[in-house]
Amino acid sequence: MKLTFLGTGSGVPAKHRNVSSFALHIMNKEGSVWLFDCGEATQHQILHTSIKLRKINKIFLTHLHGDHIFGLPGLLGSRSFQGAETPLTIYGPQGIKDFIEISMKISYTFLRYPLDIKEFKDEKPLFECDEFIVETGQLIHGVPSYGFRITQKDLPGPLLMEKIKEAGIPTGPHLKQLKKGSYITLNDGRSFHGRDFIGPPKKGLVVTILGDTKFSETAIRLAEQADLLVHESTFSAEDGELAFDYYHSTSTQAATVAKLAKAKQLLLNHISSRYQMEDAKELLHQAKEVFENTVLAEDFMTLQITKHLRD
Secondary structure (H helix, E strand, O other), X not given: OEEEEEEOEOOOOOOOOOOOEEEEEOOOOOOOEEEEOOOOOHHHHHOOXXXXXXXXXXXXXXXXXXXXXXXXXXXXXXXXXXXXXXXXXXXXXXXHHHHHHHHHHHOOOOOXXXXXXXXXXXOOEEEEOOOEEEEEEEOOOOOOOEEEEEEEOOEOOOEOHHHHHHOOOOOOOHHHHHHOOOEEEOOOOOXXXXXXXXXXXXXXXXXXXXXXXXXXXXXXXXXXXXXXXXXXXXXXXXXXXXXXXXXXXXXXHHHHHHHXXXXXXXXXXXXXXXXXXXXXXXXXXXXXXXXXXXXXOOOOOEEEOOHHHHO
């Protein structure tokens, strides 16, 4: 999996940071992309990347503030205009269905693809498929705001080729059956079971993506042992009172969540426009004093999420 950041700012767009949105590349055979939040001009940001709108099949919305959803109507319409016919599912807090349906109706926008809008309000698993489990939890913000914990299910272990050679099993299509854990019978009459030639399963990745929030125990729970935690860092440590008053977090609070959750890597996101260039780097410095493995998100940055984060 990898992340592409389309907007890493907060509240209003700035020259170097658009408002909130980023894409999680699932990197399966379908090349699926999951979008998290969709602030104004998200589709414009996508034009500067290799992301194809038709490949986006799920959109997760953390909350209903405009800087997280105002890009939705345009993106949904453009996905249709570009000929996409594959289904799209949107997960968001209560109210998102009205926002989308009214926007589509008033603008006379008709979609060529099936659109499924799933509202949620409780802390519970959102869905489970063959590859992933996605859970949610409510954070602390001025409006209902949520975080997501994406757990990749364990991957099958590798085929132990040395053991196969020792057993005198020749190469051929039957190796695929062994990989599946099935029985095979060779032409010489010998039989083998795949489970005897497969290594231990590979632990799946855990990615935690949080919406806007104050310092939150729910955030710590969602981020427990996560390979990557994406946490808002709207304010610097010196502006703690502003963060408290506006229901946001500071750089050091985000780092503290990562430390308490024993996450493997922290990515600071949702940076206020008051922090430009060197000032934004100071947020990174502050966070690193608490949690060393911290990265500052930038628009159009791509981050690979790999198993070495667990080492």
